[in-house]
Amino acid sequence: MRRPKLLYVPFWLTFVFLYLPIVVLVVMSFNSGESAYSFDGFSLKWYGVLAEDERIRDGLVNTLIVATGSTVIATVLGTMMAVGLARYTKSKIMDALALMPAVLPDLVLAIGLLVFYGTIQLTLGLYSVVLAHGLFAMAFVAAVVRTRLTGTDTSLEEASRDLGAGPVTTFMKVTLPQLMPGIVAGAMLAFTLSLDEFVIAFFTIGNNDQTLPIVIYSMIRFGVTPKINALAAILLLVSFTAVIAGQRLTKIGETRAQD
Template sequence: MRNLGWLRLPFLLTFVFLYVPLVVVVVMSFNSGKQPFSWGGFSTRWYGVLAADTAVRQGLLNTLIVAVGATILATILGTLLAIGLARFTRSALLEAYSLTPAIIPDLALAIGLLVMFSAIGMTLGLHSVLLAHVVFGMAFVAAVVTARLGQNDPSLEEASGDLGANAATTFFKITVPTLLPAIVAGALLVFTLSLDEFVIAFFTDGPATPTLPIVIYSMVRFGVTPEINALAALLLLVSFTVVIAAQRITRLTDAV
């Protein structure tokens, strides 16, 4: 800090800017008053209100169903794709094509999927959100695993083959274990992205099964309540825990 000179100013400004809004929301979640903005004393009553809110609970369940399903599918497809790209083709075009779903504007993907689902006459619901989340999730897994494949030592697989292992044994005993940290990191990434994803879910979900972000959206739109502060504080806690855990995992695997 001391040797930063005048750079200290923008540095501190950034962190104040990033954290003050979050701190305010967390503090306000312990506010006893009905006013979501002004302080009326310490209380945890809004956490009680939140726990009794069935819409929020159902939204959370819907979100978890989508996130778990999308993570499993995206991890399998993305890992296969990354290995295939590294092993069987050096085509930069194919690689770019596979990674496009991760960088394309979410709104474009959302309307495209809405148009396609309605063109084939599919009813919208959690299944359509799940299918939609797999497409960008897969691209993120492929990106993470591809980065790891670049660092892998190919001689391990050659040695396995020389010692008489067939292709399948080599794949499951050598390739998958060495890639495991990257696969886990990719899966965690998809899971978090899917939990928070709003735009694509908003376009591809049916009205009967809103995911949690859609529930939050309607809560925020139709009035600000202290209950949202409590929900926000809990979600902050969850995502902070996941990010710090992921950080720990990657640091451990880097050390190995």
Template sequence: MRRARWAYGPFWLTYLFLYTPIVVLVAMSFNAADTPYSWGGFSTSWYGELSGDEAIREGLVNTLVVAAGSTALATVLGTLLAVGLARYPRLRVLAVLATLPAILPDLILAIGLLAFYSAVRATLGLHSVLLAHTVFGMAFVATVVRTRLSHSDTSLEEASRDLGAGPVTTFVRITLPTLAPGIVAGALLAFTLSIDEFVIAFFTAGPKDPTLPIVIYSMVRFGVTPEINALATVLLAVSFTVVILAQRLTRLTDSLR
């Protein structure tokens, strides 16, 4: 038993290394002092400062618009792509190309997208960021949905067609409900990745439409303040809430099936 307890040492040290900075960040967001390096008492004033910061509000609105739009497009296109790749397994080259945006480094993908926009003489703005986020979000959605599809029972679709249902009816009433947990998981993954993404947004955004990560970067260049810690805490709380809701929704969907 003692040896077994010692075996958990590296495990807990790893978690301590990962989550200690997050705990410190959350604690310092309630710091009353102007500097994040010394404790000046408990205060929630920095959360009030967030609501009054016009740059943060604008960046948050832009981020939510891009995340919602790219998630919707990536979910639809990624789901259709996953179904197509599963129905035609011989197209291995297309399967590799479909997952390539998720494997490529963000810097390479950002430079490639910027070069493409320059080649077609497209203007940069929220629309360019939205399309760029759709590209790599679609790859993640397709991967998750394809994994879900590989564990589904294809005999249900065959039975539906044998009973006279057409391809569209079978897809809507059989395939989509079966893939619902994977679609939800892929959509939430694409949404969270779009909110946190910085490199691609930095290369493809216009000067007048900064997203929230770009705004945070411009603020961090002059030093970390408790206001930034408060903003990071809010984003952390939103991320935890989305993950919990996704788990609840996935379990509910599985139970209804």
């Protein structure tokens, strides 16, 4: 039975609504003129201007440092939390508490972390943002890894323990390889979230350091320029590449696990 073609209209309209602004932004990043709203001709000059901007370079370096550090923290702790919730502490209350950072509004989480840092008298800096982003992304990693756990074969773990392997050996030799596709996907998601996150970084960073989203925010207060469009296009490319790489690595891991 063929579906009416009219049913596809809302589907394509939704895609156009979501991605048309992004397409316009990317196109305008190649504008040769000074205006961010009228296309005067094709040019790559704004990408060259970005490379010469020291403030943007410093912001990019800080962002990569924060994203890398928080991804490591979120991946390790998120994986441990997912295994603990699925294998040892089966409680709906604990599940809800574990996913709370992902559900809470960013503003609430940012203010809470700022108050906590002030209570323990922690000086703000890049490391405070790394910890904050690690906490924020940990819930997402745990959700992804736990989804992967539902598809693993628990009989392999039982066989490993029956053959005399301890809990640590069983986890490293049996459980971890099965979870690797989910861990990689969670790590890519954590990296992408940290790369683009603004609110939490804005509240938990010091005065001497700025991540790239904060630099962009300070720039757009004076109006959007083609340089900002070019920067946004690069960030879009990085995020898109990270998502595709995560999906590809996950697919490869699942294929090897089936073999």
